[in-house]
Amino acid sequence: MKKILHINLNNKKVKTVHQYDECKINLNGDNLVFEAPPLAGYGVVGLNRLSVYNKTSLSQSGSHFAHFMKCNGYDYLIFEDKSDYPVYVYIDKENISIKEATHIYNEDYESIHTSLKKELENDKIEIATVGMAGINNVDFAKIIFRNNKSCGKDGLGKLMATKNLKAIVLKNQENLMPHDNDKFKKYNQLIAQRIINNNKIDWYDENNSCYGCCLNCKNTAIDKIQSYGFNLEEAKNINKWSDFYGMDSVTLAQGIDTYKKTFDTEIIDLNYFIQNIINNYDYYRPLFIKENTKIKKKKNSDSGEKLGFCKILLQKNILSEKEKKILVKCILGLNIAI
Numbered sequence: 555m556k557k558i559l560h561i562n563l564n565n566k567k568v569k570t571v572h573q574y575d576e577c578k579i580n581l582n583g584d585n586l587v588f589e590a591p592p593l594a595g596y597g598v599v600g601l602n603r604l605s606v607y608n609k610t611s612l613s614q615s616g617s618h619f620a621h622f623m624k625c626n627g628y629d630y631l632i633f634e635d636k637s638d639y640p641v642y643v644y645i646d647k648e649n650i651s652i653k654e655a656t657h658i659y660n661e662d663y664e665s666i667h668t669s670l671k672k673e674l675e676n677d678k679i680e681i682a683t684v685g686m687a688g689i690n691n692v693d694f695a696k697i698i699f700r701n702n703k704s705c706g707k708d709g710l711g712k713l714m715a716t717k718n719l720k721a722i723v724l725k726n727q728e729n730l731m732p733h734d735n736d737k738f739k740k741y742n743q744l745i746a747q748r749i750i751n752n753n754k755i756d757w758y759d760e761n762n763s764c765y766g767c768c769l770n771c772k773n774t775a776i777d778k779i780q781s782y783g784f785n786l787e788e789a790k791n792i793n794k795w796s797d798f799y800g801m802d803s804v805t806l807a808q809g810i811d812t813y814k815k816t817f818d819t820e821i822i823d824l825n826y827f828i829q830n831i832i833n834n835y836d837y838y839r840p841l842f843i844k845e846n847t848k849i850k851k852k853k854n855s856d857s858g859e860k861l862g863f864c865k866i867l868l869q870k871n872i873l874s875e876k877e878k879k880i881l882v883k884c885i886l887g888l889n890i891a892i
């Protein structure tokens with residue numbers, strides 16, 4: 555059974571539903587779905603993949619968000635309709651509040667995180683938010699998580715902002731308890747050893763970019779930005795401002811490159827230029843139209859991906875099919891189709 559939290563942002567009604575695993579998620583209208591994988595929440599090393607989607611687009615990211623969704627008791631969060639005014643949703647297990655977000659509407663991730671920790675009188679929160687790019691309808695706006703992880707550049711960040719949903723806030727809760735804790739610990743050690751054989755590492759350090767993983771993979775965006783002819787320092791600068799405003803850095807780099815070539819000019823003040831793009835996006839939009847853009851749709855993944863491991867870890871063959879089945883059984887106490 556999966557536990558689904560439906561939040562209607564228009565009438566502010568909240569409903570929790572239990573649904574059989576085989577039943578489809580309601581993707582009607584412009585519903586925006588956050589999905590945590592079945593084994594998230596227990597503290598499995600390297601298991602953190604979050605899926606965010608609507609009926610046409612899918613985006614996935616490692617982060618700490620999926621883990622704390624499950625620790626709050628939810629496999630899915632579904633946001634329906636749109637609010638008339640900016641809101642954020644605070645989830646503390648069964649206590650769900652939809653709160654006004656006008657005071658954080660124009661803020662970036664770090665400022666929002668600081669403000670909400672104070673407002674909610676809790677330092678232990680996990681947030682997903684949209685930045686200035688999203689609220690100004692930039693097509694390649696992202697949803698931003700802790701440590702600059704993000705997803706949703708193909709329309710989902712914009713959709714979240716269109717719903718006037720500035721942020722989703724999860725109270726950090728204790729890990730879920732696996733069915734067979736001793737066996738679980740054994741398998742967790744096995745996974746850790748196969749990823750990197752060093753038992754001095756803190757897999758659960760808050761500063762790790764992905765929950766339960768110490769690899770902190772290099773940001774591939776910098777290389778992609780450089781492929782548009784920017785040097786390393788310029789690429790880092792583009793990436794920094796993209797994170798600040800909540801937009802995809804590679805699409806931004808491509809647009810800046812087109813602008814420079816079209817008008818045969820250099821950009822002196824990148825921050826000022828990006829602000830201009832955001833504030834006059836209709837004018838600048840043609841710079842960012844990508845050819846042959848393929849919107850990703852939800853598709854069946856392999857068994858390891860379904861459980862919630864990232865592709866990079868799966869390439870390390872961290873678990874055989876038989877071991878995956880045992881891991882599922884010792885956590886959930888039952889077999890699920892993977």
Ligand code: SF4
Pocket residue numbers: 600602616763764767768769770771864865866867
């Ligand atoms: S291998 Fe990289 S992408 Fe995968 S969970 Fe670890 S840090 Fe994240």
